[in-house]
Amino acid sequence: AQSVTQPDIHITVSEGASLELRCNYSYGATPYLFWYVQSPGQGLQLLLKYFSGDTLVQGIKGFEAEFKRSQSSFNLRKPSVHWSDAAEYFCAVGVLGTASKLTFGTGTRLQVTL
Amino acid sequence: EAGVTQSPTHLIKTRGQQATLRCSPISGHTSVYWYQQALGLGLQFLLWYDEGEERNRGNFPPRFSGRQFPNYSSELNVNALELEDSALYLCASSFRGGDADTQYFGPGTRLTVL
Numbered sequence: 001a002q003s004v005t006q007p008d009i010h011i012t013v014s015e016g017a018s019l020e021l022r023c024n025y026s027y028g029a030t031p032y033l034f035w036y037v038q039s040p041g042q043g044l045q046l047l048l049k050y051f052s053g054d055t056l057v058q059g060i061k062g063f064e065a066e067f068k069r070s071q072s073s074f075n076l077r078k079p080s081v082h083w084s085d086a087a088e089y090f091c092a093v094g095v096l097g098t099a100s101k102l103t104f105g106t107g108t109r110l111q112v113t114l
Numbered sequence: 115e116a117g118v119t120q121s122p123t124h125l126i127k128t129r130g131q132q133a134t135l136r137c138s139p140i141s142g143h144t145s146v147y148w149y150q151q152a153l154g155l156g157l158q159f160l161l162w163y164d165e166g167e168e169r170n171r172g173n174f175p176p177r178f179s180g181r182q183f184p185n186y187s188s189e190l191n192v193n194a195l196e197l198e199d200s201a202l203y204l205c206a207s208s209f210r211g212g213d214a215d216t217q218y219f220g221p222g223t224r225l226t227v228l
Contacts, residue, residue, distance in 0.1 A: 034216070036219070041224075042222070043118075043204055043219040043221040043222045044204065044206075046216065046217075046218060046219075049216055090157065092157075101159045101162070101170055102149075102159060102217060103159070104156060104157040105156075106156050107156065
């Protein structure tokens with residue numbers, strides 16, 4: 001069965017600093033990968049997704065992620081963080097043959113200091 | 115374009131009662147998914163409905179059930195509520211359903227069982 005690991009439970013960065021959130025997945029074939037963001041008490045907003053093709057994908061709000069098959073990773077990056085980016089970030093994987101089930105990581109809570 | 119909507123926003127029930135949660139997908143989307151986000155347990159896949167049929171089910175007891183209506187909206191029913199059912203229930207929709215389809219989430223219904 002597929003699994004997703006987000007090794008960092010909580011990250012604090014200063015506004016304007018760069019950000020990288022880690023995501024590792026476990027699955028033999030190429031998965032479908034997603035990053036979602038959740039503000040307190042809210043639902044999930046899709047930031048970006050990877051299905052195939054170019055391994056560097058651009059998303060909304062200035063985020064990007066890079067799929068690295070050799071490392072089974074799909075890390076999320078942003079060159080300059082804004083205070084409004086403070087939220088919880090979830091990496092998710094969808095796998096062919098699992099009938100649309102998404103498996104989520106445990107999330108990384110991002111705190112931004114001014 | 116309106117996003118996924120869910121009602122009610124909050125729901126308070128007592129143990130043993132039944133809860134009904136509702137979801138309206140994005141216009142044109144035929145698939146609806148339900149997820150449970152419980153404290154300490156993360157996001158867990160519950161159910162997937164497409165074209166009125168249940169297509170996939172997560173590892174939840176039968177007292178979690180639902181249906182999808184001809185207009186593609188959906189209901190999640192939780193019978194014989196237990197304290198551990200307290201969680202944020204998220205609904206998502208996608209265009210056609212399938213492993214590579216992108217799921218868009220609603221704001222959630224916060225269910226509290228007393």
